[in-house]
Amino acid sequence: MHKPHDVALHGFVYSANFGDMLLSRMTLDIVRRQAPDAALSLPFASQPFLRSAGIASATGLTQFLRSDALVYHGGGYFAFSSRFEPRSRARLYKRFYAPGMAAATLGKPYGIFAVGVGPIRSALQRAAVRRVFQAASIVTVRDEEGYDWLRRIGVGNSNIHLAADLAINLSWDDVPPDAVAEADRILATVPSERRIGLHLSAPSATGVEYDAIMRGIVTYAARHPDIGIVVLCDHLPENAADETPQHLAAMELVRRIGSRARFVGQPPLWTLVALLGKLDGLVTNKLHAGIVSSAFGKRVVSIAKNEKNFRFFRQIEAPTRCMSVAEAGSTDIPAFLERGFESLSVPTVLPPPLRALARTNEVLIGAFLNGVAR
Numbered sequence: 351m352h353k354p355h356d357v358a359l360h361g362f363v364y365s366a367n368f369g370d371m372l373l374s375r376m377t378l379d380i381v382r383r384q385a386p387d388a389a390l391s392l393p394f395a396s397q398p399f400l401r402s403a404g405i406a407s408a409t410g411l412t413q414f415l416r417s418d419a420l421v422y423h424g425g426g427y428f429a430f431s432s433r434f435e436p437r438s439r440a441r442l443y444k445r446f447y448a449p450g451m452a453a454a455t456l457g458k459p460y461g462i463f464a465v466g467v468g469p470i471r472s473a474l475q476r477a478a479v480r481r482v483f484q485a486a487s488i489v490t491v492r493d494e495e496g497y498d499w500l501r502r503i504g505v506g507n508s509n510i511h512l513a514a515d516l517a518i519n520l521s522w523d524d525v526p527p528d529a530v531a532e533a534d535r536i537l538a539t540v541p542s543e544r545r546i547g548l549h550l551s552a553p554s555a556t557g558v559e560y561d562a563i564m565r566g567i568v569t570y571a572a573r574h575p576d577i578g579i580v581v582l583c584d585h586l587p588e589n590a591a592d593e594t595p596q597h598l599a600a601m602e603l604v605r606r607i608g609s610r611a612r613f614v615g616q617p618p619l620w621t622l623v624a625l626l627g628k629l630d631g632l633v634t635n636k637l638h639a640g641i642v643s644s645a646f647g648k649r650v651v652s653i654a655k656n657e658k659n660f661r662f663f664r665q666i667e668a669p670t671r672c673m674s675v676a677e678a679g680s681t682d683i684p685a686f687l688e689r690g691f692e693s694l695s696v697p698t699v700l701p702p703p704l705r706a707l708a709r710t711n712e713v714l715i716g717a718f719l720n721g722v723a724r
Contacts, residue, residue, distance in 0.1 A: 354388055354722045355418055356388065356416055357381055359378060359391070359423055360421070361425045362446075364399060365587065368585060368622060369425070369636070372623065372638060373423050373515075373638075380715050380716075383712075384719050388719075391413035392407045393408075393409055394449065419459050420449060420460035424464035425465060427445070428462075428479055447479070459721070461488045461715065463513075463516075463711050464490050464514070466661070467491060467499060468500065480503050484505055488717065488718045490510075492515045493512075493658075497510065515641055515708060517641045518704060518705060522627070525627070529618065529623065532617070532621045540578035545580055546577055546580070547580045547626065548579060548581050549633065550603065550635055551599065553598040553599045559679055563683060564602060566683020568603070569683070578610065581612065581613045582600070582615070582625070582639070583596045583616040584638075584639050586615065597615070600613055627643070629643065631649040631691050633651050635655050637656070637659050649671075651687060653678065654675065666700055666701065668698075
């Protein structure tokens, strides 16, 4: 049986966001294992994304047109915010809905794998998502909420499967040895028996919620002088990175905690994976930093900007370790962190059924590529 000659990959491939880069790399590796002779491309990826993700790939509309199949990789880009302005909504349509619709028009099979989806209030956006998912050859959704939402909006595609996020099954076998060595070199500068990572999306000046979060984290750090502190970022642009909210938050944490806080910023993709796998705990606003750390058995506490974080913590049977940014003003943040980090020395084991669901993605990607080749 012949595999497709040209496979195009797509997702949120426009900026150097850690989670999207990681999912792109992991999906790329799966496609290479399942279709080793195929030519791979990311037709719509930006050059900054490819450089930061360490991916050498052809781009451009010609690559999409010549491809035999389109694979959407994981991410939350099929969700939708009611805060989006009309320009943002148009960009969402162009970036994520149009490629699938174009593939369907051209008779090009496509699969959608390990995505988060919904809820979407806009009737127009719901109709677009329904059309894209209905025409897909195969779909895997990373959580039950997204799966149920697709059914509620009328997606009747019988090839929709419940799965889980690809990053849930990360292991040390996935991480290049040089990235592990670099993480060890970084952590050697934080001489503590236990170390936690701090990863905030915005500084205290953003609003009362982030001010409360910042004060709570600084108070917790002061109460535990024995814990080493590593301050991380996961979405910095190539230019003017020091002006971004994440960088400003990191600098504020370092300034307020003092010299024991080690600023790392956003290291190369696999080095950041290795750091998250070696730190004993993590405080984060973002989803995939938390997923990666959890995959390696580390203790994660989430102060979430988005519902998708809550979905993940329900999946791992740890809902009490996730709160929303909006709750920060009325929550005792230091007490929340004390509860979340009470067992830093004890590995956090993810539920085996969840890991099994994550593994179904590779099986179904293989089935999709085999089906295209028939």
